[in-house]
Amino acid sequence: MRALGIDFGLRRVGIALSDPLRIVASRHSTLNWNGKDVDALIERIFNLCEENQVNTIVVGYPLRTDGDKSPMTDMTVSFADRLRESGREVVLVDERYTSLLAGQILQETKRHQGRDKGLLDRIAAEIILQDYLESERDCAL
Secondary structure (H helix, E strand, C coil): CEEEEEECCCCEEEEEEECCCCCCEEEEEEEECCCCCHHHHHHHHHHHHHHCCEEEEEEEECECCCCCECHHHHHHHHHHHHHHCCCCEEEEEECCCHHHHHHHHHHHCCCCHHHCCCHHHHHHHHHHHHHHHHHHHHHHC
16 A cells, blocks of 8 residues: 655645555645645545555654744644544654755756745655655664
């Protein structure tokens, strides 16, 4: 079964998917939302899980660089708790520096975020999910 990575935000949610063997994460899509109707957002995510045979959802856990909670931390934990209602495994993964890394990837590939505002979110979700997949493999060794 696949894993789905999420970079949670108040306007956009970046989505990444693993391959069926859970080796590689690939950016998938960006879900735009109004920051209020979390039920509709969760329904869209559950639909993606069904369509792609996902049994693990990996959510980026926003912390400040010093490890303290950020304003988004409690909202993200609440969001992850709602996702757990699906019966799927939901894992929070430290997402410090993922936006910075995603920005560097955009610069290195000379892609301009202005054309595709969700690209940064998709890349961040891909980094979050790839970090999880690698830690999952390390634990199995």
